[in-house]
Amino acid sequence: MESSKTDTRIWDKINGWSEELELLKSIVAQTELIETTKWGGCVYVLDNKNVIGIGGFKNYFTIWFFNGVFLKDEKKVLVNAQEGVTKSLRQWRFTSKDDVNESLVLEYIQEAIENEKQGKIIKPTKAELTIEMPEIFQKELDVNPNLADAFLKFSPYKQKEFLEYIVEAKREETKRSRLEKIKPMILENIGLNDKYR
Structure with missing residues (x-):
């Protein structure tokens, strides 16, 4: 992750998005996903596998799909938070409750659940031991x-x-x-x- 100078990526634990995040939670509650807390944020899992997360940042609130690269994204709403770094994670960013189309969000979440059930994941590549021994x-x-x-x-x-x-x-x-x-x-x-x- 880049330094905190990049305002849009600052994780805002005390944020002004509580009402908006509750809206996203109410949508996720209509699915079979189970809510948990990881890395200080709200993450939803299926069989202990991360499927989505929600959170508030300085300039937006978001739902992120851990394996979002596999979503069809016909509405072109997903972004790669760190182009060239992030392989599979995709975010859907919102700046107000009015941006949230409940049925469309639910459709994307259901597709993410189905992809998880089918085992569609990008396996992390094993990091080479390229660092020199101090x-x-x-x-x-x-x-x-x-x-x-x-x-x-x-x-x-x-x-x-x-x-x-x-x-x-x-x-x-x-x-x-x-x-x-x-x-x-x-x-x-x-x-x-x-x-x-």
Whole structure:
């Protein structure tokens, strides 16, 4: 996600869209989807799979379709929030309750549910381990075989998360403190972002 300078993408947790979001919720309530909260927002699932979400941003409120790329979108209402970055997610943005055509929104949601039932999803591509091993971390692995063994048990994706965490630090002392923070996590087989998953 781009920086908060891009006003239209700022997630507005205390927003002025409560009435409008209630309208969207009342439409979704007519379906078999189950409401849950993920990433601080309202997400609707089918068999524990994310189908749609709703939320308010600074300049609009929206319904997003996690696999919206598969929707026919005959009315051309869907947008890709991050062109070139987002592969499957599509948003339908509204600026007032008058923009919400209940039967049309319901039609799109039903199509999204049907697509989910048919298993229409874009499988995420496995991230290559393209990040270079930080010297500070390699030295630690060389002197601590238990740490090295534990690190190798992680998937390439989780290994990459640990490496990026160290590499992204600008100062050497920050790199060292981050290394000290992740060592116990690695030894206990806890991924860097496991608590958020």
